Amino acid sequence: MNFSDKINSIHLDVLKEIGNIGAAHAATALSDLLQKKIDMRVPNVEMVSFNDMMELAGGSENVVVGIFLRIEGDAEGSMFFILPIEQANRFIRRLIHDESFDFYAPSVPELGLSAMQEMGNILSGSYLSALSDFTGLKIYPTVPGLSVDMFGAIISIGLIELSQVSDTVIVINTAIFEEDIKDEEAVRGNFFLLPNPESFEAIFKALGVPIE
Amino acid sequence: MILSHGNEVVKVGIAQMDVVKTPKTIRTSGLGSCVGVIIYDESKKIAGLVHVMLPDSSLGRTESINEAKFADTGVSALVNLVKLQGAQSFKLKAKIAGGAQMFQFTSDKSSMRIGPRNVEAVKEQLRKLRIPIIAEDTGGNSGRTIEFNPETSMLNIRTVNRGVSDI
Numbered sequence: 001m002n003f004s005d006k007i008n009s010i011h012l013d014v015l016k017e018i019g020n021i022g023a024a025h026a027a028t029a030l031s032d033l034l035q036k037k038i039d040m041r042v043p044n045v046e047m048v049s050f051n052d053m054m055e056l057a058g059g060s061e062n063v064v065v066g067i068f069l070r071i072e073g074d075a076e077g078s079m080f081f082i083l084p085i086e087q088a089n090r091f092i093r094r095l096i097h098d099e100s101f102d103f104y105a106p107s108v109p110e111l112g113l114s115a116m117q118e119m120g121n122i123l124s125g126s127y128l129s130a131l132s133d134f135t136g137l138k139i140y141p142t143v144p145g146l147s148v149d150m151f152g153a154i155i156s157i158g159l160i161e162l163s164q165v166s167d168t169v170i171v172i173n174t175a176i177f178e179e180d181i182k183d184e185e186a187v188r189g190n191f192f193l194l195p196n197p198e199s200f201e202a203i204f205k206a207l208g209v210p211i212e
Numbered sequence: 213m214i215l216s217h218g219n220e221v222v223k224v225g226i227a228q229m230d231v232v233k234t235p236k237t238i239r240t241s242g243l244g245s246c247v248g249v250i251i252y253d254e255s256k257k258i259a260g261l262v263h264v265m266l267p268d269s270s271l272g273r274t275e276s277i278n279e280a281k282f283a284d285t286g287v288s289a290l291v292n293l294v295k296l297q298g299a300q301s302f303k304l305k306a307k308i309a310g311g312a313q314m315f316q317f318t319s320d321k322s323s324m325r326i327g328p329r330n331v332e333a334v335k336e337q338l339r340k341l342r343i344p345i346i347a348e349d350t351g352g353n354s355g356r357t358i359e360f361n362p363e364t365s366m367l368n369i370r371t372v373n374r375g376v377s378d379i
Binding site: 068 | 372
């Protein structure tokens, strides 16, 4: 039996709560960082095929700014913070006080790149430490990597390990957006948390809903 | 979506494969560490594409395996598919692209170096099957979208940072 068959709606609700808590902390951190109100949308937790996963952030060819890190410790997996280029540009311009900064530029200024990396560090750190506090699990994030490229090329690194045990992935997806930006549908960022299948047991056990 | 040739484009997803005959073209998008392998018969104008994720099916721990996911099973499965469409074994040629390392890490975890391993595994399979590699665009740290046209036997490669090229 595949692990995905053992996961029921209660488990998915629990994962949703995890996403909620983690992302709420990250949104607060981001609001502080940018001195700007950042909101988040209640995460959706879905079991999706790899190809559906590729379509989540505007399609596999969509060019995005992606922060990726591995989670190690009691629970393992991958985490991504994905921003549309326009959104990332706005955040970084604000952060480094440089209105000309642009991820589309032929050579992207180092300062902006490291600001982006640092932002990824802070956000993923606050997301994961909230998760760690909540579950009592020891979770260690690796140093995040940054890539400005096609979404499919970026997200596939998180699917590699999962693909050894399954053809589907459970994705904890949280959307974040600036409150005063109107077209929130078009321009927003996403956190994707992709726990390794082996880690679900540890996560559910820690939260009191063990897998049968 | 603009169809680059005015003809139908068959899209292949991650860990999938398919075969086309001219005037159709075949395409896969957002290749990162994965490798896109094209097997084609120039005279028959038949081409197959497999989007490989992992080097070796022994890495798979599921009960039934998806052949297209692994280099060792995917390449030979694709060869069978193009032969079923009428391609002749001795005429088969290959073009490959992908196998990038999207993120630079100091971690020695093997899954972080999966791109180069995928490329090696694909080449190993092609060697075993005696299929020559006519062109390749592998490695580096850019994502790729590739499209093969069996009419011209050209593989079009689009990247975000390095522009567009034909091999």
